[in-house]
Amino acid sequence: MNYAHITLKFLPLFLISIAIEVLWIVRWKKQKYSVRESLISLAIAVGNRISKLIPIVPTAGLIAFAWEHRISTxxxxxxxxxxxxxxxxxxxxxxxxxxxxxxxWFWATHAVHHSPEYFNLSAAYRLGWTGGISGAGLFFTPLVWIGFQPIAVITALALNLVYQFWIHTELIPKLGILEWFLNTPSHHRVHHASNSAYIDRNYGGVLIIFDRLFGTFAAEETSNPPVYGLTHPIKSNNPFKVVFNEWIEIYKDITSTNSWSKRFCYLFAPPEWKFTRKSQRSLSEI
Structure with a gap:
């Protein structure tokens, strides 16, 4: 069982919420609602659902191994x-x-979620198709190893993602004291923004406390309204282009050099890493 089965149970609630948001934006706020972007998100969501039907043996095998050799129950x-x-x-x-x-390597999948240039509930289900291939699920294996059943971890992750659906909106303002410990729509607007002050901030799921603890928190400022989308927009209506764009860029980068150290960096360094004289000095240490 994977978390897609669990999140599908909330589909009626999601659809009703989206319908209310569309009406609120178009009828009451008299603003544009990007139907094109929402349809792209829907197509990508269908592809994501299909990708979950493909068994990823290495990830499943490691989780089974972790459960078999758990240190407690x-x-x-x-x-x-x-x-x-x-x-x-x-x-x-x-x-x-x-x-x-x-x-x-992981951003290549996650970039899909950050590609919408309008921030609304439809962005919540624009999720990449290659998470299983990249091994993203391995991050949750330690929870199984310390003794939580795999189904419990999968269920908890699914509910975490269900919570995050409602924070993908511009319609909900700041929520007072809740802003101190919960991941709210305001905090998540910051996370999706491409403004330099907001990039790589507010990583939390339900809570925002770890961002505050580890120095990655940023508050939404009225003087600096969020600008959504990627710093280098894809500008395509083709869902396949949106999903595989970063993987294609990675392929171009690693085939542009014969240096294995550079190829390593193109795969595992931060997404903005580019080969420069300064990076050449650091590469000599690899």
């Missing part, structure tokens, strides 16, 4: 164990999400 028969799973998942999700921005 943590039953979810008490509130404190459920809380431990929740906090543990939030911690792991934070680092998974941060790696998805700072390691190009």
């Amino acid at each position: 943590i039953a979810l028969d008490s509130w404190w164990n459920i809380l431990l799973l929740f906090i543990g998942l939030e911690f792991v999700y934070y680092w998974y999400h941060r790696a998805s921005h700072r390691i190009r």
Whole structure:
């Protein structure tokens, strides 16, 4: 079982929420709603759902190995164990999400989610198709190794993603005291913004506390409204182009050089890494 099966149970709620948002934007706020972008997101969401039907043996095998060799068994028969799973998942999700921005190999999948130039609920389900191939699921394996059942981790992750659906909107303002510890629409608007002050901020899932602890938090400022989309927009209506664009760029970069150290950096350095004289000095140490 994967988390796609769980999130599908919330599909009616998602559709109703999207319909309300469209009406609110068009009828009451008298603003443009990008139907084109929403349709692209829908097409990508269908492809993402299909990709989940493909068994990824290495990831599944490692999770099974971690469960077989777990150091304990943590039953979810008490509130404190459920809380431990929740906090543990939030911690792991934070680092998974941060790696998805700072390691190009993972960014190639995650960039798809950041490609919309309009921020609305339809952006929530614009998710890449190559997460299983890139090994993103391996970030959650330690939770299985310490004793949480795989199905418990998958369910917790699915509910985490369900929570994040409603924070993909411009219609909800700041929420007072909740802004201190929850990931809110305001915090997530910052996360999706391409403004220099907002890039690579607010990685949390349900909570924002790990961003505050590890120095990646940024508050939304009225003087600096978010500008959405990638710093280098794809400008295509083709879902396949949107999904595979960064992988194609990686291929171009690694085939442009005969240096294995440069190829390594093109794969695993931050997405903005480019070969320069300064990087050449650091490459000599690899």
